[in-house]
Amino acid sequence: LLADVASWVTRPMANVAELKNELKEFLRLIIKRAHAVSGMLVLAEGEGFSLVTSCGLAPKDAQRLWEKMPHSLVEDVVRTQARTLLPEELRRQQPAGDSTVFVRGVRSVAGFPALAEGRLVAVFYLGFDNILRSLSAELQTALEAAADILGLVVQRASLREQLAQLTLAGATATDRALPPGRLMVGASAPLIEVYAMIA
Numbered sequence: 001l002l003a004d005v006a007s008w009v010t011r012p013m014a015n016v017a018e019l020k021n022e023l024k025e026f027l028r029l030i031i032k033r034a035h036a037v038s039g040m041l042v043l044a045e046g047e048g049f050s051l052v053t054s055c056g057l058a059p060k061d062a063q064r065l066w067e068k069m070p071h072s073l074v075e076d077v078v079r080t081q082a083r084t085l086l087p088e089e090l091r092r093q094q095p096a097g098d099s100t101v102f103v104r105g106v107r108s109v110a111g112f113p114a115l116a117e118g119r120l121v122a123v124f125y126l127g128f129d130n131i132l133r134s135l136s137a138e139l140q141t142a143l144e145a146a147a148d149i150l151g152l153v154v155q156r157a158s159l160r161e162q163l164a165q166l167t168l169a170g171a172t173a174t175d176r177a178l179p180p181g182r183l184m185v186g187a188s189a190p191l192i193e194v195y196a197m198i199a
Contacts, residue, residue: 001029001030001033001034001139001142001143001146002142002145002146002149004029004033005026005029005030005145005146005149006149008022008025008026008029009149009153011025013153013156013157015157015160015161015164016157016158016161018157019153019154019157020043020052020053023041023052023053024053024055026041026150027039027040027041027053027054027055027124028055030124030126030143030146031055031056031126033142034126034139034143035128036056036110036126036127036128037056037105037106037127037128037129038054038055038056038057038106038126038127039054039055039056039124039125039126039127040053040054040057040062040065040066040124040125041053041054041122041123041124041125042066042122042123042124042125043121043122043154044119044120044121044122049074049123051063051066052122056127073086073109073111074111074123076111077111077112077113077123078113078120078123083110083111083112083135083140083143083144084109084110084111085108085109085110085132085133085134085135086108086109105129106127106128106129107128107129107130107131107132108127108128108130108131108132109125109126109127109128110125110126110128110132110135110143111123111124111125111126112124112125112126112143112144112146112147113147114147114148114150114151114154115147115148115151116151116152116154116155117155121151121154121155121158122150122151122154124147124150126143
């Protein structure tokens, strides 16, 4: 699993848009190695989370499932910072309105938080077709490590996007002072000299 995730990390993900395109592949790898039947991945946005990708579910079904998922399940993952398992017998204890969140064939759900510098940036959920009371120690460790890697990758993409925006904002502010058609970004004294020589 971790070898697959390490290979995935090398894909180009310079910003959040590119990251979102690659998250489906990350989720597919996790589902395959964990022997799950489906999965969803959500990213932190503002005060909440938004569904970014899913596997093993039709997109409309995944969106409907995410919208109906009990807040308690999400909060448990956030609070415990660890996997949450929901065996089938717990389904019977859920309020009637919440029973619709389960997908046919999924009897247990595990959620893993992805952190970056102590901040929750993403969560991935896996659906299993058997009743799980615990994951094997090996799988648990591998999924937690994959979640840690995911957190760093999400943070890296976000920071790169912020840096690009700051660089663009800085370049825009100096556009009036420098000749049009320049090939470099920056407004330091040496660069201004270079542009003066080019002009």
